[in-house]
Amino acid sequence: MLTHRNIVANTLMISAAESPLSWQPREGHPDGDVILAFLPFFHIYGLTVVLHQSFYKGTKTVVMPKFDIESWCDIVQNHRITFAYVVPPVVLQLAKHPCVDRYNLSTLRMLNSGAAPLTKELVDAMHARIRVPVKQGYGLSETSPTTHTQPWDLWHSTVGAVGTMLPNQTAKYMAPDETEVPVGETGELWIKGPNVFKGYLNNVEGTRNALTDDGYFKTGDVGFQDKDGNFYITDRVKELIKYKGFQVPPAELEGKLASHPSIADVAVLGVFKKDLATEVPLAYIVPNKNIVPSPTLADEISTWLAERVANHKRLRGGVRFVEEIPKSAAGKILRRQLKERFAREEEGREGGRAKL
Incomplete structure (x- = not known):
């Protein structure tokens, strides 16, 4: 349950963090900053960060009814868009989709990515191609949503961070064991502020487990803080793959795999391997156009990643090719659907072996 005060507080907090955005005209931009909105307004990311903030700041906003990368690029070029809130799958398309080269995106001053972790590899790949900076923010529905974002002038010096805390x-x-960890060490992020929700509707137990007596919200996200006050999120507590006592963040592997030249999109999840009696990472991969999926390609991708990660982060669950990675309207990978797909695939294999 979010209150009116939660939403208003977060709108003001975001506005302070995005102080470079302005409705005021400047050379080459008589309308001031122009925001491109494609995130659904029924989602808290699109509602507060795009819609409410644009109303509060008075910036011109161009709304896309439905996202596709070519239309997005066309609107940026023709409406001289200066800023857009995006999600990692859009950053991936800007880094890899062939249509991007046909458009002039030079009016963009900055992109802000949220809703899912954004890796350094993906930031570097996108910036190398279109020369537009992209910073990262962080938030949750329970925090109205935004709690952190990177300052505009530090976007490249802290790539991988979700930024510093918004005010208040x-x-x-x-x-x-619910003891605070020192700077640099990994733990679960707890947050307190005027943007934190009042609880889950008709769910007393869920509310009790999420909120402490002194008002902190237990986010369920794992990460750390550096000595300069930058916050890092490595993954969800519930999504961490637990391999023989090691914790493997799927988002880290997805970021590295996304930089492979044959991969258009990717999702990593943990699957239980009976012979090892543990979870192992498995990758579902969408190959690039004109790339033919094959066992040889799967082995090549697994070997390529193994050369770039620690031993416990290897794709011991293998590589499987799909036509599309299921995602929510906000761009989050729907891992539950992939786990259900994996279960069906395994059931089919077991059934096939039984018939033999």
Whole structure:
């Protein structure tokens, strides 16, 4: 349950963090900043960050009814868009989709990515191609949503971070025993501020588990803080792959795999391997256009990643090719659907072996 005060507080917090955005005309931009909105307004990311902030700042906003990369690029070029909130799958398309080269995107001053982790590899690939900076932010529905974002002038010096805290909040990283961990060490992020929700509707137990007596919200996200106050999110507590006592963040592997020249999109999940009695990472991969999926390509991708990660992060679950990675309207990977797909595939294999 979000209150009116939660939403208003977060709108003001975001506005302070995005201070370079302005309705005021400047040379080459008589309308001031022009925002491109394609995120659904029924989602908290699109509602507060795009819609409410644009109303508050008075910036011109161009709305896309439905996203596709070519239309997005066309609107940027023809409406001289200066800023857009995006999600990592859009950053991936800007880095790899062939249509992008046909458009002039030079009016873009900055992109802000949220809703899912954005890796350094993906930031570097996109910036190398279109020369537009992209910073990262972080938030949750329960926090109205935004709690952190990178300052505009630090977007490239802290690639991989979700930024510094927005005003009027406190935060800390906590160990499983609920003791605070020191700077640089990994823990679960807890946040407190006027943007934190009041609880889950008709779910007393869920509310009790999520909110502490002194008002901190347990985000369920894992990460750390550096000495300069930059916050990092490595993954969701519930999505971490637990391999023989090691924790493997799927988002880290997805970021590295996305830089492979044969891969258009990717999702990594943990699957249980009976012979090892543990979870192992498995990758579902959408190959680039004109790339033919094959066992040889799957082996090549697994070997390529193994050369770039620690031993416990290898794709011991293998590589499987798909036509599309299922995602929510906000661009988050729907891992549950992939787990259900994996279960069906395994059931089919077991059935096939039984018939033999």
